[in-house]
Amino acid sequence: MSLAIECRQLTKTWPGNPPVEAVRGVNLQVERGTCFGVLGPNGAGKTTTIEICEGLVQATSGDAYVLGKNWATQADEIRQEIGISLQETRLSEKLTVLETLTLFRSFYRSGMNPEDAIAKVSLQEKSNARIKSLSGGQRQRVAVATALVGNPRLLFLDEPTTGLDPQSRRDLWRIITEFREAGGTVLLTTHYMDEAERLCDKVAIFDRGRILAIDTPQKLISDLGAEHVVVFTVSGESAAALQDDFGISLPGVISVRIESEHRCLSVREPHIAIPALLALINERSLRLTSLTTRQATLEDVFVHYAGHRLTDENSGAVR
Amino acid sequence: MSSSWKMHPVTQLFLARFREFIRQPEAVFWSYVFPLVMMIALGLAFRSEPMEAISIVVQDGGGAELLAETLRGSKSLIVSSGTELQCRQQLRAGQSELIVVAETNNSAAGYRFVFDPTRPGSIHARDVVNDVLQRAAGRQDPLKTTDVAIAEPGSRYIDFLVPGLIGMGLMGGGVWGVGYAIVDMRIRQVLKRFMGTPMKKPHFVAAMMFSRMIFMIPEIIVVLLVSRFLFGVINHGSYLNVMLLIVLGAFEFAGIGLLIASRAKTLEAVSGLMNLAMVPMWIGSGIFFSAKRFPEFVQPLIGLLPLTPLISALRQVMQEGAGTIAILPEIAVISVWGVLTFAVAIRIFRWE
Ligand SMILES: Nc1ncnc2c1ncn2[C@@H]1O[C@H](COP(=O)(O)OP(=O)(O)OP(=O)(O)O)[C@@H](O)[C@H]1O
Ligand SMILES: [Mg+2]
Numbered sequence: 001m002s003l004a005i006e007c008r009q010l011t012k013t014w015p016g017n018p019p020v021e022a023v024r025g026v027n028l029q030v031e032r033g034t035c036f037g038v039l040g041p042n043g044a045g046k047t048t049t050i051e052i053c054e055g056l057v058q059a060t061s062g063d064a065y066v067l068g069k070n071w072a073t074q075a076d077e078i079r080q081e082i083g084i085s086l087q088e089t090r091l092s093e094k095l096t097v098l099e100t101l102t103l104f105r106s107f108y109r110s111g112m113n114p115e116d117a118i119a120k121v122s123l124q125e126k127s128n129a130r131i132k133s134l135s136g137g138q139r140q141r142v143a144v145a146t147a148l149v150g151n152p153r154l155l156f157l158d159e160p161t162t163g164l165d166p167q168s169r170r171d172l173w174r175i176i177t178e179f180r181e182a183g184g185t186v187l188l189t190t191h192y193m194d195e196a197e198r199l200c201d202k203v204a205i206f207d208r209g210r211i212l213a214i215d216t217p218q219k220l221i222s223d224l225g226a227e228h229v230v231v232f233t234v235s236g237e238s239a240a241a242l243q244d245d246f247g248i249s250l251p252g253v254i255s256v257r258i259e260s261e262h263r264c265l266s267v268r269e270p271h272i273a274i275p276a277l278l279a280l281i282n283e284r285s286l287r288l289t290s291l292t293t294r295q296a297t298l299e300d301v302f303v304h305y306a307g308h309r310l311t312d313e314n315s316g317a318v319r
Numbered sequence: 320m321s322s323s324w325k326m327h328p329v330t331q332l333f334l335a336r337f338r339e340f341i342r343q344p345e346a347v348f349w350s351y352v353f354p355l356v357m358m359i360a361l362g363l364a365f366r367s368e369p370m371e372a373i374s375i376v377v378q379d380g381g382g383a384e385l386l387a388e389t390l391r392g393s394k395s396l397i398v399s400s401g402t403e404l405q406c407r408q409q410l411r412a413g414q415s416e417l418i419v420v421a422e423t424n425n426s427a428a429g430y431r432f433v434f435d436p437t438r439p440g441s442i443h444a445r446d447v448v449n450d451v452l453q454r455a456a457g458r459q460d461p462l463k464t465t466d467v468a469i470a471e472p473g474s475r476y477i478d479f480l481v482p483g484l485i486g487m488g489l490m491g492g493g494v495w496g497v498g499y500a501i502v503d504m505r506i507r508q509v510l511k512r513f514m515g516t517p518m519k520k521p522h523f524v525a526a527m528m529f530s531r532m533i534f535m536i537p538e539i540i541v542v543l544l545v546s547r548f549l550f551g552v553i554n555h556g557s558y559l560n561v562m563l564l565i566v567l568g569a570f571e572f573a574g575i576g577l578l579i580a581s582r583a584k585t586l587e588a589v590s591g592l593m594n595l596a597m598v599p600m601w602i603g604s605g606i607f608f609s610a611k612r613f614p615e616f617v618q619p620l621i622g623l624l625p626l627t628p629l630i631s632a633l634r635q636v637m638q639e640g641a642g643t644i645a646i647l648p649e650i651a652v653i654s655v656w657g658v659l660t661f662a663v664a665i666r667i668f669r670w671e
Contacts, residue, residue, distance in 0.1 A: 054515055056671065079517040086515070090507035094342040095335060106331035107516040130342075150516070 002068035004154050004185035005030040005053055010062035011209075012048050022048040023059070024209035030202075032153075035176065035186040037196040039302060040206030046189040047087050047158055049206070053187065054084050054156050067154060080109055083147030085140075087158040087189075093132035097123055097142055100131060101149050108150035117149040121175060137168040144175060155179060157188040161195060173199060193299040203298070205305050212305045220301045226254035226266035227296045230273060233261055236286040250276045257303060262290075266300060328518055332526030333533075336500070340534060350496070351538050354488040355545055358481065361607075362550050365476040372397045373444045375417045378406045378433075382421030386430070390419070393451045410434070416444035428456070474638075477550045482633035483606040485539055486568065490600060490626050492535055493572025494579065494593050497527055501580040502589040511671040524577065524665060531573040532566055539565055556636035560643055564636065567653045568629045574660030575625060581664045600626040628652040 005028065012023040022045045030036040038046045051057040053064050055071045055078060064071060066078050091100055101114035112120075118127050121141040126134060131142065140160065147155055157176070161169045169192075176186055176199055190196055196203050197217045204214040213220055221227060234242070247265050248256045252273040254266045267273040270293050281288050324330055340346055377387045377400040390398045401409065409415040410433070418433035430452060434441035504510050513523065543561075546552035554561060579596055583589040603617075604610060604626035613621055621627055628649035635641035635649075643650075 056511060056515055076517055079515065082515075084512075084515040086508055086512055088508060089512045091509065091512075092335065092339055092504075092507075094339045099335065099338065102326075103331045103335050104516060106326045106328045107513075107518040109517070146512075 003029050004032045004067060005187060006065045008063045010052055010064060011060045012052060013060045021209055026211055030185060030187055032185050033183055034201040035180055035199050037200035037203040038189040038206060039196055039203055044206040045209040046206050050156055050158055050187060050189060081152055082154045083150055083152035084156040085143045085147045085160055089143060091131050094130060096128050096130050098127045100142060101145055104146040105149045111150040114149060117145040120148055121145045122171060137164045140164060154185045159189055193297060193302055197298045217298050221296050224266060224296055224301055224304055226268050228267050228270045228293055229296050229300060230265040230267055230270060230293050231262050232291040233289045234281060234286040235289050238284060239286055247277060255304060266296060328522040329526050332523055333530050336526060336530035350492055351541060354484050354542055358484050358542060358546060361480055362477045373447060374415045375419060375444055375448060376401055376406045376409050376415040378403055378418055378420045380421060381423045386421045389455050390451060395447060416441045417448060419448060478552055478638055481546045481552050482637050483630050485542055485633055486626055486630035487606045488538055489535060489568040490572050490597060493531055493569055494576040494597060496531055497573045497576030498580040498589050498593050502583050502586055514670045528570060528573045532569040535565060535569045554637045555640035560636045564632050571625055571653050571657040574657045578660040578664040581668045600624050605630050625656045
């Protein structure tokens with residue numbers, strides 16, 4: 001069976017002064033019936049890549065196949081089968097939710113009833129309300145409904161949960177999960193690692209137009225070589241002068257980072273690393289003020305790659 | 320989903336435009352009330368009235384008293400008097416059209432007329448005063464003439480004005496209505512969102528055009544009705560021809576609006592372009608006064624402006640009762656503008 005999305009050596013250079021190389025050789029494969037997450041810092045090229053796949057942006061070079069079809073020759077057929085929600089669209093405020101969905105429904109050969117699309121995003125009671133009167137989260141759900149109304153096989157969602165409250169985010173997760181369970185494929189971008197970990201079968205971490213890592217969230221975490229994180233704080237006279245990489249030389253410690261007042265050690269075996277840490281703290285006559293451990297998450301993976309970028313690029317030319 | 324035409328993209332896009340329009344009371348006000356207010360104001364300001372009496376001034380000096388006495392005998396003159404300085408002042412300020420000076424330096428009586436020959440009112444005043452004085456001096460006219468006053472509907476300023484205002488409404492409505500709406504949709508990324516659906520571009524363009532035509536019809540009916548009942552403006556031609564011109568005009572200016580908006584990214588840019596396109600037509604296309612008043616060498620250019628043939632054809636139909644054949648040249652120019660602007664606009668249109 002063909003892939004839902006396949007990108008080969010995609011590049012995109014936005015014209016300008018200077019030109020921006022937003023995408024620099026992206027290879028991507030999304031299998032049917034899966035949810036694929038695109039992660040990465042601001043300006044990494046996520047939206048540009050997803051919009052090339054949506055047929056909205058012309059790639060500078062490379063190929064993008066969607067549902068086994070080619071944008072150059074089968075654009076209309078692809079559009080019949082995909083549903084999209086852009087990072088930013090302001091739908092006409094003067095129209096009601098039902099009118100908006102009826103309009104979008106009319107563009108597709110087949111699809112669901114506009115009322116059913118509204119029910120999918122639980123906005124039945126707002127059906128006859130103007131978009132103007134909806135909250136940000138409700139508007140976002142209307143945007144997702146417009147993506148669903150054509151009964152797509154592939155859904156593109158660019159930051160669908162940005163700005164939503166925790167409950168609305170969970171509502172949207174449920175919509176995405178239901179869509180997947182019915183056999184659909186999803187490509188989404190997000191800045192929330194918990195969301196990616198929960199929803200996505202595979203994620204790609206983008207940075208400056210390239211993919212740094214691409215795999216299942218579990219594999220990416222275990223590839224860190226450190227599935228546990230030791231989080232601690234210290235005080236004492238020499239605490240302020242402590243190096244940023246304090247603890248890096250301890251046995252079993254893979255990496256070190258600082259998160260506000262906490263220091264985090266990514267470790268393979270906590271039962272070896274923690275006693276060694278305590279000994280080191282004693283030796284420097286510091287006082288341990290807190291200590292917890294947790295499982296590593298996708299967030300640690302993300303920070304790990306972001307950290308690498310910062311240390312790779314200590315020329316100062318970092319965004 | 321009941322019937323298929325109801326779920327046709329053009330119907331739905333049209334309905335969306337229509338709803339957005341009627342749910343925006345300011346837009347409705349400006350497009351329907353503004354032309355009406357303009358017509359009523361201008362119709363009242365320029366209503367045909369009997370020619371008012373002419374103001375003239377007699378310059379103080381020998382024989383001035385007698386001269387003023389003679390002139391006051393005429394009902395069509397309002398006579399004042401003053402020193403040379405005061406007379407000049409009155410002429411400059413437009414309070415008088417003509418200065419009359421009695422000349423008594425020799426035995427025969429004579430008069431001097433002082434006026435600005437570029438002022439039509441002054442030339443008229445001179446002729447009237449001359450007539451009065453010559454008759455008073457005993458002139459016998461060899462021919463007998465009779466004046467017949469008429470105010471035939473169709474020949475008044477208001478009859479000339481109404482087709483001009485209809486043309487202006489079609490231009491403003493098309494250029495603003497289409498241009499502004501499209502740039503607004505582009506800014507909101509709605510055009511880009513539509514491009515992500517199977518919506519066909521010609522469907523979108525057709526819906527924009529139809530909605531324009533539908534919005535224009537009530538506006539024009541109101542103008543026609545009010546001008547009829549308030550000022551007795553009658554359409555001397557067939558309503559079918561008026562309708563034909565309105566539909567063509569709406570099409571033409573929707574095309575121009577589409578072209579102006581085809582690449583603009585901001586509302587400021589599109590407003591500037593729209594004004595740039597419309598100013599020459601406001602001035603040159605004969606909305607308020609005949610375009611024939613411009614010098615001969617610019618006439619071909621003026622005739623090719625999109626609004627000129629529309630107003631000219633509307634006037635021929637409404638004022639002179641011209642038939643379809645007579646306005647074919649105008650129809651041709653309007654259609655070429657419409658087709659050309661649509662073709663170019665679709666080609667260069669920016670969807671994101
Ligand atoms: N239309 C455009 N014209 C010029 N440059 C653009 C355009 N769109 C994006 N860029 C540039 O391309 C780069 C990648 O942008 P992109 O929107 O793909 O990032 P992103 O990963 O989606 O970021 P974010 O998380 O902030 O949404 C940025 O440097 C941006 O400035
Ligand atoms: Mg983005």
